Amino acid sequence: MPFDSVTPGDLFECRQCGQCCHGYGGTYLNAADIENIAGYLGISGDELITRYCTVSGGRYILRQKSDGYCVFWDELCTIHPVKPRMCRAWPFIAAVICDPANWDAMAEACPGIRTGFNKQDIVRCVREKLEELDSSRSNLHPQKQTGGIS
Numbered sequence: 001m002p003f004d005s006v007t008p009g010d011l012f013e014c015r016q017c018g019q020c021c022h023g024y025g026g027t028y029l030n031a032a033d034i035e036n037i038a039g040y041l042g043i044s045g046d047e048l049i050t051r052y053c054t055v056s057g058g059r060y061i062l063r064q065k066s067d068g069y070c071v072f073w074d075e076l077c078t079i080h081p082v083k084p085r086m087c088r089a090w091p092f093i094a095a096v097i098c099d100p101a102n103w104d105a106m107a108e109a110c111p112g113i114r115t116g117f118n119k120q121d122i123v124r125c126v127r128e129k130l131e132e133l134d135s136s137r138s139n140l141h142p143q144k145q146t147g148g149i150s
C-alpha cells in the first residue's frame with residue numbers, strides 16, 4: 001500500500017462500545033476541558049470539579065459511577081461535543097509516537113483500533129490527528145493552548 005494512502009480512518013473507527021469509558025483509567029481534564037464541559041452543562045468550573053471530578057496525580061480526573069463507568073457515560077458519552085481532550089484524541093495519542101508498538105497493545109482493549117499497518121503509517125496518522133486536534137482546540141481557546149497532549 002503506498003505510504004500516503006493510509007489514513008487515520010483506516011486505522012480506527014469507534015464502535016461506540018464504551019469499553020474505554022469503563023474502569024479506572026484516569027480521564028484527565030485540562031483547563032479548557034473544565035471550561036468547555038462546565039459551559040456545556042451550565043454550571044461553574046468549581047461546581048464541575050466538586051460534582052464530577054476527583055484528583056489523581058495532582059490533576060483533576062472524571063469520577064466513576066458505582067458501575068465503574070465514567071460519570072458522563074449513559075449508553076453513550078453525554079458530553080460528546082465537549083468531551084475531554086484525551087477522549088477526543090484516543091487512540092491517536094503521543095504514547096504511540098514514542099513507541100508505535102503501543103498501537104497494537106491498545107487494540108487489545110479497543111475494538112475500534114485496526115492493526116497490521118506499518119509503524120511509519122501509524123506514527124504519521126497519529127501526528128496528523130494530534131495536529132488536527134490542536135488546531136480545532138486553538139480555534140476554541142487560543143489563549144489556553146500550550147501544545148502537547150492531554
Ligand code: SF4
Binds near residue numbers: 013015
Ligand atoms: S473502546 Fe474503542 S471502540 Fe470502544 S468506545 Fe472506546 S474508542 Fe470506541
Ligand code: SF4
Binds near residue numbers: 078079083
Ligand atoms: S467523557 Fe465521555 S468519552 Fe470520556 S470517558 Fe467519559 S463518557 Fe467516555
